[in-house]
Amino acid sequence: MKKRVILGVVAGVLALTSIGFGKKENIEVNVLGTTDLHGIVSKDLEKYVNEQRKKDENLILVDSGDFFDMQTPEMNSWFKKNSVIVEENGFPILRFKDGEIEGVAPIVTNMGKLKYDAVILGNHEFVSNNKSRLDTLINDFKDNNMEILSANTYKSNNENYTKPYIIKNINTKYGDLKIGILGLTIKEVGESKEWDGEKLVPTKSRELKDQDGYEGKLYMNDLVEDAKKWVPKMKKDGADIIISVVHSGEEPKKPKNPGNKIKELARETSDIDVIFAGHTHKTIDENKYTNKDGKEVIVTQGGKHSEAIAHSKLQLEKVKDGWKVIEKSSEVISFK
Template identity: 25%
Template sequence: MTSPSGPSRRQVLVAAAAAASAPLIAAAPAQAAGAARPRSWDLTLLGTSDTHGNVYNWDYYRDAEYDDSKQNDIGVAKLATLINQIRRERRGKATLVLDAGDTIQGTPLATYYAKQEPITATGEKHPMARAMNVIDYDAVTLGNHEFNYGLPLLDLWIRQLGFPALAANAVNAKTGKPAFLPYVIKKVSLGFAAPTLRVGILGLTNPGVAIWDKGNVEGKLRFDDMVATAAKWVPIMRARGADLVLISAHGGDSGTSSYGPELPNENPVALIAQQVPGIDAILFGHAHNEVVERFVTNERTGAQVLLSEPSKWGQRLTRMDFTLTRERGRWTITKKAASMLNTNTVVEDPKVLAAVRAQHQKTIAYVNQVVAQATVEMSTVESRYKDTPILDFINHVQAQTVTEALAGTPYADLPVLSQASPFSRTAVFPAGDVKIRDVAGLY
């Protein structure tokens, strides 16, 4: 087998682009307690996930700085400040930065450059590519929401990134070959004349894409079981020289699914750690939970696999720290641990803000356009348990849209029923001007 030359989506990608990976910054050896003890080095992994189009610490629906009951902050600009602080504190020691997916959907900012001025039509760089390129990630995993706007937009976004996008279990439906880069092996430099640490990074996306974005992927992509895919690729990565194996997975750790058995498990991360030998740690996302540090015992080797999930929207940053020694030509992890950093402790990184400022301001102008008038204020506060006009509005629009679409078809005379849920419990149409942001905040 030969290594792929780059992360082109339509090529057959069966190996990591190790030779093309740039070496990371050097890590200094830790001081040994005694002459007889082997030298040790350390590696830090910083992980983000489920940023969902948040760059600024901004609530586009309220047209104000983001705030919630727990005083969380959000956005890639806040994550960048924490990441840069840790890079400075480590003074040249080896540091990796990964993301576990759901990046290009979730805010009016992301929607604007997918729908109103799609990057596929304008050629403009996506705001999440701009922001993440400033941070200089080492790899990102594709989340299920990366497929929301179709494969052409996803392909272009991947090409705009300055680092690999991974999804080993997304397979070309016709050829059975990987549709995206499955993994990379990063050469981590430990200094002049020091041994090189080779870190394998495997990306796994969520099988639920086959249901949730059926219209975009049916007949084009197949989404294989995440556990079986890890079992396939981890030995290949080890055979190709990976000293340490990390997985960046877009799936929760509960072992359950929101759908039935027709698709592979939606949240299998703990099962991957338990059943697949050779994995050292897993950064994961999808469930929007904060899992600081969890160890799962591999049932075949007894090894402790470290797991961590950094909440959502850029509220948290996972930090994993590994201590390694090298004896008889082999690397051994002697210690690993995870901690969680809160982005409400720092200011936004000015370089990230500057990179996205024009797009942020254009989005704010767009969502503040007036699109309707309301004679009275309408709120979703009571919509969970009583009939409210604001949800009646959703049902009316849905039923009207479907009725118009059925006109002139064999189904035109069928009755149209509509169901709506109060996705937001705080949305309000004010009396008077109703803006795009009010409508977007409702649904």
């Protein structure tokens, strides 16, 4: 009789475990990332983002910078309307006129329609504007409910020029999930050029502090060193997972241009789960690296000019002290 009672109790515990206590509390997080749009938001990009939003109302959309350019008739027309021709080093160049700018740049409106959560400053945003014009551009993005980030860009008084990061709260049936998005920008925003007898050729890279229109106003720190500073603050601020969105390629293209530091960022930091890269116009489905704590970091990059988008998926499990990433992957969706 006692044996039957014990067996009955054990069976009851097993039944409860299979029904509730042993069930994994897992969710999926989808993050889409564009980069190097250079003024172009294609119909294919719009369609894909809108389709994914229907599947996941908590979808996150980010951009890794170099969104501002004249490569569409719409942007070209707007820029020329607000510009004058000036002479630099003996050559005529278009520059923004002084005073009021007429209308908001079309790229701001077009990106606003897609509801980007975070947009990172790329080098092109600096070289295509001066400090005053860039201030206005950033405010235009805010007015369209998009946050511009660059954690390693500072004012002359050592304050951050933009927000370094945001934390997005997602309500799930297992409790709130906090996703930290950290923005970083390549330190070398421009190039010095000289006339070789036929054309202007780059001679050396130029940091923001030396860029025309920004001297004495803005400067940048090394993006890897600043990531080491900001990530712990994001964790203290409650971030369960961290996505770094970076205007930088994976590794230096040449010795005089050491600013591409994605590999170093992945390997020399802690607590970054996914990195969305940019700047080099490449597509990267998924490159895997091991961080300083022996954990996996994946790197992905969505090409250029709205021709593709990176789609990262993270499987998360609810644990006692927050959330744990149990699986992550990424692929690039090409529209060509």
